[in-house]
Amino acid sequence: MAQALYRKYRPKRLEDVLGQDTNVEILKNAAKAGRLGHAYIFYGARGTGKTTTARLIAKLLNCEKRRKEPAFAAEGEPCNECRECLAIDAQNSMDVIEIDAASNRGIDEIRNLKESIKTSPATGAYKVYIIDEAHMLTGAAFNALLKTLEEPPAHAVIIMATTEFEKLPPTITSRAQRFTFRKQPKAVIMAKLNTIAKEEKIKIEPAALELIAAIGEGSFRDAESLLEQVSSFSDGGAKTAAITLADTERITGRTGLRKVHAFAELMIAKDAKGALAYLAELNDEGHNIVQFTKDLIHYLRKTLSLAINPSLEQSFEKDLTKDELAAMRTLGTSTKDGEGADSATLVKLIKALIRAYAEMRYSPFAIVPLEVMLVEQLA
Ligand SMILES: Nc1ncnc2c1ncn2[C@@H]1O[C@H](COP(=O)(O)OP(=O)(O)OP(=O)(O)O)[C@@H](O)[C@H]1O
Ligand SMILES: [Mg+2]
Ligand SMILES: [Zn+2]
Secondary structure, X not given: OOOOHHHHOOOOOHHHOOOOHHHHHHHHHHHHOOOOOOEEEEEEOOOOOHHXXXXXXXXXXXXXXXXXXXHHHOOOOOOOOOHHHHHHHOOOOOOEEEEEOOHHHHHHHHHXXXXXXXXXXXXXXXXXXXXXXXXXXXXXXXXXXXXXXXXXXXXXXXXXXXXXXXXXXXXXHOOOEEEEEOOOOHHHHHHHHHHHHHHOOOOEOHHHHHXXXXXXXXXXXXXXXXXXXXXXXXXOOOOOOOEOHHHHHHHHOOOOHHHHHHHHXXXXXXOHHHHHHHHHHHHHOOOOHHHHHHHHHHHHHHHHHHHHOHHHHHHHOOOOOHHHHHHHHHHOOOOOOOOOOOHHHHHXXXXXXXXXXXXXXXXXXXXXXXXXXXXXXXX
């Protein structure tokens, strides 16, 4: 693979930006009407489309086909074929300036911006400044930027992207149109991974893709990078068999939810023997036991919350499938024959797991605190 997967599959049209429907709709309407703004702030979770959308705006503003053909401009998408679109995709357009505020906290960059923003665009219609990690700018840099934001030249557009909106001064945020980019549900990320896998002819089990999407925790980029890592890792030689969940668990050091659930079941059934055996097996298979404990804590914590407040299901649906939620509900409902757990038991187990986890992180024998905890709690 010559190009990183996440670069290759960066959306080229607003329509391909997934899960950010309101943003897409507003920007598309503005593009159709030829009324894109002069200052934007894109904020929200990493890997959800901020930089992607900023570059799309740059293309919408400078696309030659859009400038020449009003009928095409009314479609609200870039052509992706003209010189300007191609240059922006290749990141070598003279008129699209990407500034990384994290490096040197943007001092020189903003000074340069103040100067260069006055001159007309080289080949496009607009000069577009994309300021990444905008929250890292210093007070002085913000001040300099503020002056420009108050009176931007007609040919200039400034787009700030950040994961930490609260760190931007209100003087800046109030002068820009603001857009939130949301973390994405597992299902949405999985759907994109599926498309990529098909396109790249990566053979991989659905359960493996699901684990990758889950590890991404709402970020397309994280999930796409991981898919690349997993597929190149198991690519040694002429690979014909599909990548399995076990392969993926081994490469990522993470454990699929099914195993986390099975382990939680053993704990709730007070099956000390079974739990210890299961743990030994996970350890032999090379699972990261510290990470596993963390996943287990989160799993039980969700089980408890769901038992107390069933309407939380809506929020958990982002990370869990319907089947997983059903299994979790069963686990958190205690029945007469002692199958599920009551809240008191869950609280006890979670507390004990957190103690074990704290010890594990600094122990040279990570597995021991967990084993001792199992014996204490279950035997
Ligand atoms: N909404 C989305 N729809 C489809 N793919 C996406 C989306 N958001 C991100 N991606 C994928 O993730 C990659 C990285 O996205 P992008 O650079 O836009 O993230 P970002 O929000 O700027 O993240 P960061 O805060 O880390 O800079 C893209 O190249 C694309 O493959
Ligand atoms: Mg970005
Ligand atoms: Zn174009």
